[in-house]
Amino acid sequence: MRSIKKGILGLAAGAVLALSSAAAQEVEIEYWQYFFEARINAIDKLIENFEAANPGITVIQTSFPYADYRTKVAASIPAGQGPDVVQLFYGWLNDYVDAELIRPLPTDMFPPDQIEEEFFPMVQAMKRDGAYMALPTAVRALALFYNKRLFEEAGIEAPPKTLDELVATAAALTKSDGSGNITQVGITTGMNAQDHHWWREVLVRQFGGSPYTEDYRTVTYNNAAGIAALQWYADLETKHGVTQSGFMDEPQAAFKAGRAGMHIDGSFRIGALDKTRGLEWGVAELPAGPDGLKSNYSSYWVNAVTTKAEGEKLEAALKFMQYLTSDEAMQIWLETVGELPAKPTAALTEENKMDPVFGPFVAGLGYARTTIFANESGQRQVLMDALQRILLEGATAEEALGEAAEKEQAILDNYYN
Amino acid sequence: MLGYRALSIKQKQVVWAWGFLALPVLFYSIIRFYPTFGAIVLSFQDWNLLGDKTWNGIENYQKLFADPVFWKVFSNTFLYLIIGTPLSLVFSFIVAYNLDKVRFMHGTIRALYFLPFMTSTVAMAWLWRWFYQPVPIGLFNNMLATMAIPQFPFLRSTFWALPSILAPALWAGLGFQIIIFMAGLRAIPNTYYEAARIDGVGPWTILWEITLPLLKPTIVFLVVFSSIGFLRIFDQVFNMTTNDPGGPLNSTKPLVLMIYDTAFNAFDMGYAAAQTVVLFTILLVVSLVQLRIMRSR
Numbered sequence: 001m002r003s004i005k006k007g008i009l010g011l012a013a014g015a016v017l018a019l020s021s022a023a024a025q026e027v028e029i030e031y032w033q034y035f036f037e038a039r040i041n042a043i044d045k046l047i048e049n050f051e052a053a054n055p056g057i058t059v060i061q062t063s064f065p066y067a068d069y070r071t072k073v074a075a076s077i078p079a080g081q082g083p084d085v086v087q088l089f090y091g092w093l094n095d096y097v098d099a100e101l102i103r104p105l106p107t108d109m110f111p112p113d114q115i116e117e118e119f120f121p122m123v124q125a126m127k128r129d130g131a132y133m134a135l136p137t138a139v140r141a142l143a144l145f146y147n148k149r150l151f152e153e154a155g156i157e158a159p160p161k162t163l164d165e166l167v168a169t170a171a172a173l174t175k176s177d178g179s180g181n182i183t184q185v186g187i188t189t190g191m192n193a194q195d196h197h198w199w200r201e202v203l204v205r206q207f208g209g210s211p212y213t214e215d216y217r218t219v220t221y222n223n224a225a226g227i228a229a230l231q232w233y234a235d236l237e238t239k240h241g242v243t244q245s246g247f248m249d250e251p252q253a254a255f256k257a258g259r260a261g262m263h264i265d266g267s268f269r270i271g272a273l274d275k276t277r278g279l280e281w282g283v284a285e286l287p288a289g290p291d292g293l294k295s296n297y298s299s300y301w302v303n304a305v306t307t308k309a310e311g312e313k314l315e316a317a318l319k320f321m322q323y324l325t326s327d328e329a330m331q332i333w334l335e336t337v338g339e340l341p342a343k344p345t346a347a348l349t350e351e352n353k354m355d356p357v358f359g360p361f362v363a364g365l366g367y368a369r370t371t372i373f374a375n376e377s378g379q380r381q382v383l384m385d386a387l388q389r390i391l392l393e394g395a396t397a398e399e400a401l402g403e404a405a406e407k408e409q410a411i412l413d414n415y416y417n
Numbered sequence: 418m419l420g421y422r423a424l425s426i427k428q429k430q431v432v433w434a435w436g437f438l439a440l441p442v443l444f445y446s447i448i449r450f451y452p453t454f455g456a457i458v459l460s461f462q463d464w465n466l467l468g469d470k471t472w473n474g475i476e477n478y479q480k481l482f483a484d485p486v487f488w489k490v491f492s493n494t495f496l497y498l499i500i501g502t503p504l505s506l507v508f509s510f511i512v513a514y515n516l517d518k519v520r521f522m523h524g525t526i527r528a529l530y531f532l533p534f535m536t537s538t539v540a541m542a543w544l545w546r547w548f549y550q551p552v553p554i555g556l557f558n559n560m561l562a563t564m565a566i567p568q569f570p571f572l573r574s575t576f577w578a579l580p581s582i583l584a585p586a587l588w589a590g591l592g593f594q595i596i597i598f599m600a601g602l603r604a605i606p607n608t609y610y611e612a613a614r615i616d617g618v619g620p621w622t623i624l625w626e627i628t629l630p631l632l633k634p635t636i637v638f639l640v641v642f643s644s645i646g647f648l649r650i651f652d653q654v655f656n657m658t659t660n661d662p663g664g665p666l667n668s669t670k671p672l673v674l675m676i677y678d679t680a681f682n683a684f685d686m687g688y689a690a691a692q693t694v695v696l697f698t699i700l701l702v703v704s705l706v707q708l709r710i711m712r713s714r
Binding site: 067070071074095096098099101177178179181182183190192244246247248249250259375376377378381384385388389392393414 | 547666
């Protein structure tokens with residue numbers, strides 16, 4: 001099946017090559033990413049600028065549904081097809097490097113010293129054997145979204161600065177009907193959305209623990225700090241009654257519908273909320289822990305040059321990579337997608353810091369951590385199950401967390417061994 | 418060409434028959450059997466979809482049988498089958514049997530039953546997912562709340578989640594089964610019924626002694642067909658529980674969803690292939706057993 005497909009693709013590619021070489025000495029490179037409207041628009045804009053500055057190079061953007069993305073990339077590059085520059089999630093880098101799908105960025109064009117000086121430190125995870133394999137345009141952080149109208153209605157002046165204030169604020173924002181059914185939550189919860197990141201990198205640290213060892217291969221949250229963090233999170237529903245896990249199906253839906261006072265989410269949500277009519281929302285930094293500790297979770301998508309790109313295509317691909325990691329591209333990405341520039345020089349400008357929307361995210365980046373996942377959805381499921389064990393089966397936080405730690409460690413061991 | 422002319426008519430017929438058969442044979446071997454064989458080979462390998470495949474013997478199967486989630490999923494899959502198949506058959510037979518006697522707006526009623534079968538499973542699953550939500554958006558729970566009855570957990574309960582997913586699946590499959598049952602009912606010669614009525618036999622005896630025995634081929638077909646459907650249930654579960662794939666604490670996760678998750682979230686293709694081989698074996702055994710039992714009776 002595959003060889004036949006290859007054959008057909010080969011024929012098609014041959015025809016395209018013959019046509020293009022006859023046309024002109026133009027270089028055409030392909031850029032692939034998964035389908036997300038704002039990202040597509042941003043890349044379209046970047047391609048336009050890049051092509052204007054580099055006559056003779058044409059960049060073609062192709063996108064696929066997220067679910068098919070990896071399969072298509074994996075099948076096409078070894079066959080000499082597909083992207084010259086590809087976007088991938090930071091957590092997939094090992095797999096792509098091992099499979100020889102992407103090539104190191106030449107150190108003369110992308111000097112490691114300079115990258116380490118210019119980019120946020122978490123980008124160093126992209127370095128292999130003294131060269132960078134991939135670089136991000138943008139990074140994402142978490143922040144607390146709040147509904148200004150509901151805050152006003154409840155007479156609350158400012159978003160909470162600490163976890164205790166968060167509980168009190170959420171209590172003031174919660175509404176129930178006559179039979180005690182919650183009709184408006186103080187804060188959205190549900191480990192499925194961004195909360196598992198919030199719990200891992202923020203709450204666990206704020207309660208005095210650390211989620212993993214430095215290399216993220218060993219779970220270390222199964223102790224008093226982890227239990228306290230999980231208990232605090234579950235208490236929002238079981239003790240304080242200020243939330244309901246899965247309220248209105250999805251946390252972001254509840255917030256968009258104006259039925260949630262607060263909601264923790266990533267900077268990529270800005271675009272969708274901006275388009276919601278009648279919703280007045282603000283953003284604040286994530287609340288600090290009991291002893292004032294601030295933490296945040298950051299993730300990013302990176303761009304890399306594939307092993308398919310060779311000769312003049314490689315040259316063009318590297319040029320495009322350079323543009324994708326320039327300050328200009330980062331600012332365009334910020335304005336179009338809402339994701340923050342990957343360089344402090346571009347991110348921490350006075351304008352961005354003072355921006356009421358981007359400001360809290362930018363501040364969060366300064367102290368953010370990046371979890372290195374072996375299998376993000378599997379590791380997320382473990383925490384979702386832990387919470388369900390408490391909510392549905394009455395397990396203690398200690399039991400639930402013990403099981404979670406064991407299961408997550410098994411996922412990590414399976415991946416790294 | 419000379420060789421062909423030298424053939425007898427019988428032989429020529431054979432050549433032609435194989436000529437025509439070649440197309441489906443080729444289709445089946447390339448589109449069906451080759452990938453199936455590939456999956457069986459892959460189940461003894463380790464592959465993350467990107468790098469090289471490496472042999473790892475029966476490790477995938479060992480891991481599978483030692484995995485508590487697999488056994489949970491295994492029992493869920495059979496729950497879908499054991500609850501779903503008999504219920505859907507009984508419902509659809511009752512509807513078909515009575516609809517067969519109705520003359521008033523017969524076509525319209527039949528179309529109404531068939532409508533859900535033509536609806537996209539995904540759209541239907543999302544609609545029911547919304548029906549099942551708690552207050553303030555869920556249809557069922559809002560109705561309960563206005564009558565001051567406590568909310569029902571539906572998809573949020575480890576016990577009720579599976580039946581809640583099964584309900585729309587049953588409803589959607591009903592239309593198809595009704596049509597098949599009605600075709601079966603129409604195919605029973607009227608003379609048997611006339612003879613029974615002349616003999617003064619009651620309606621229950623007619624049902625037990627004439628209708629049901631003569632419907633056996635239809636019933637065998639529907640049992641096998643709907644069993645395979647329930648054993649392979651995926652769309653409904655996937656779409657109704659995207660927030661917590663496979664329901665709270667895996668309470669609704671069927672084997673196919675586990676395969677999907679292993680293949681396209683964990684990218685553990687060898688392990689996923691081992692699961693598909695197990696599913697294939699289950700389907701094969703269940704179908705063969707059913708055909709054997711229902712035929713010999």
